[in-house]
Amino acid sequence: MPNTLTPRPRAATAPDGSLDSLGGLLRAWLPRQRWFAGKDRPVTDLSVLSVTELFPGCLHLLVHASHVPVPTPGGTPPPGDCYQLLLSLRRHLAPRLERAFIGRATDGPLAGYAVYDALHDPRSAQLLLERLRRPGVAGPLRFEADPAARVPGGLPPRLLDTEQSNSSVVYGDAYILKLFRRIQPGVNPDLEVPAALAALGCSRVPAPVAWFTTADPRPATLGVLQPFLPDATDGWSLALGALAAGDDFTAEAHALGRAMAEVHLALAEAFPPAGPGENGGTAEAMCARLDAAAHAVPGLLPFVPGLRAAFAALATCDTGPPAQRVHGDLHLGQVLRAGRDWFVIDFEGEPSRPLAERRTPQSPVRDVAGMLRSFDYAARQRRPWRPEWARRCREAFCAGYAARAGWDPRKKHALLRAHETDRAVYEVLYEARHRPDWLPVPMAAIKRLAVWGG
Known part of the structure; x- marks a missing residue:
């Protein structure tokens, strides 16, 4: 079709x-x-x-x-x-x-x-x-x-x-x-x-x-x-504001993790999960996207072997939570905070991908990886780079998610790394096409993720 x-x-x-x-x-x-x-x-x-x-x-x-x-x-x-x-x-x-x-x-x-x-x-x-x-x-x-x-x-x-x-x-x-x-x-x-x-x-x-x-x-x-939520502020603006003020953002990240877990639980109820994820086919699709991106952005080529290793590990690891409907393009710009509550918006998914693919059940780890990448994006908006700020936010988000979802993304290391790598590859292609000045941000993640254990 x-x-x-x-x-x-x-x-x-x-x-x-x-x-x-x-x-x-x-x-x-x-x-x-x-x-x-x-x-x-x-x-x-x-x-x-x-x-x-x-x-x-x-x-x-x-x-x-x-x-x-x-x-x-x-x-x-x-x-x-x-x-x-x-x-x-x-x-x-x-x-x-x-x-x-x-x-x-x-x-x-x-x-x-x-x-x-x-x-x-x-x-x-x-x-x-x-x-x-x-x-x-x-x-x-x-x-x-x-x-x-x-x-x-x-x-x-x-x-x-x-x-x-x-x-x-x-x-x-x-x-x-x-x-x-x-x-x-x-x-x-x-x-x-x-x-x-x-x-x-x-x-x-x-x-x-x-x-x-x-x-x-x-x-x-x-x-x-x-x-429309007139008194709400998007997560990206809140994160940048915290960075500019030198404030901690872990309490907000923890609450956001809980909120996202609630949305995933509701999605699993609204759209029955498809059963265990099929990691082999997911890994093949990730490798195909990597090859296409490296063809369009030659700067990726030196890192392809290491990135492929992340996808190969996915093919043999624990399947993790059941595949289900997910957000598909989760980042700090897709969440709003009004008062003490977090809201999730823009469920369109990545517009560059076929609509049928965006409606297909996928691992909820995909959304978690998208948000973790977004914390890294935010931290790199100020110099010097604040890697510890991003690391604390990532940990807090996963902890909040685990407290509500009943499983911890951090314990699915190979699964999380593969999805984070796939997201970073998408970001490289996106930035190269639309915002070349931002390309160093995902490329820094590519260099980290190309090393096993990154």
């Missing part, structure tokens, strides 16, 4: 030829966006999957960006990706929207119109909330809501200006809409998981109150509206 939506004859509810007017503009604009996944693969073609007029002056598009396939030892990436766009059109662009400006169409039915990202326009963002408040359909799009939720109208929108692979709009400090940018067919875990946990009464995860999907060309989740 394909991992991305691919072109086929479309059913448009906006004037035919829209992409003829927009194609050249989008070809130049898309690769510059933070959430564009194909930065290392030039766009060879753009094709429309669907175009729907959400309301006058605002188009919803699903476009397919084709790339030249680049074979790697880990396999050939898909030749293209599907992206969700909301575009507003005006004859005259207001100065406050200049940063959202994509270009001015010169031909086709939209000739003469200024085209810009609609999420930057308060009017368009408010009208999008109105669609979410009133379930219904618009062309291939379906808007749904929790019947028990009552979202008020007229909430002022605020587009979050943060680095992420999607786009988020906060409405009146009461709700937050996550708009998925890279679309894959199927139910997105960021809708599926919070809804399942809410049904169990798990309060660690904000429940979805409204969402929208597409049925054409294949069913896929497009966006989710959830309660």
Whole structure:
């Protein structure tokens, strides 16, 4: 089954030829966006999957960006990706929207119109909330809501200006809409998981109150509206604040470990575990990802033998806790603290991985390893590096986790090391593509993890 939506004859509810007017503009604009996944693969073609007029002056598009396939030892990436766009059109662009400006169409039915990202326009963002408040359909799009939720109208929108692979709009400090940018067919875990946990009464995860999907060309989740926690602070900011002040963070890390264990227990109840983990197949997949990353980032090559040893040890070690649904991309930026409580958000998983893989049961050690890597990331944001700060946080997190989960990640050394190594390899590839200045952070971990016992 394909991992991305691919072109086929479309059913448009906006004037035919829209992409003829927009194609050249989008070809130049898309690769510059933070959430564009194909930065290392030039766009060879753009094709429309669907175009729907959400309301006058605002188009919803699903476009397919084709790339030249680049074979790697880990396999050939898909030749293209599907992206969700909301575009507003005006004859005259207001100065406050200049940063959202994509270009001015010169031909086709939209000739003469200024085209810009609609999420930057308060009017368009408010009208999008109105669609979410009133379930219904618009062309291939379906808007749904929790019947028990009552979202008020007229909430002022605020587009979050943060680095992420999607786009988020906060409405009146009461709700937050996550708009998925890279679309894959199927139910997105960021809708599926919070809804399942809410049904169990798990309060660690904000429940979805409204969402929208597409049925054409294949069913896929497009966006989710959830309660916003206005007084909450993300774990990354809290950790950096503690480092800057020279404060200890172990009490917070211990509480966070307990909270994450509670979420894992709820996940195991909502999605029955798949039984013992299959370490052999997991090790093979990790080796394939390592080969692909080393092909893209030559700086990894000297460490490949040592990293492979970590994966080989995984294949023969204790399987550890049963495989189950997990967060999949856990780090300090994916947790919020409000008062004394920790909350877990963003269950989408690693967007670069196929959606089916992100929904597959995996070892909960994967999430633990992600958080341990995040403590190391935080410690390296200040000079001199504070390795003892990171070590104490890692120990406290694992201790808190063990106290609630009933098993201790630190006693699964080979399993934890393999998952931490796999995470560091992912980080190297991510930083090389998106934030080259950050590459030394995961590379320092690679050097440590390539030595047995690291």
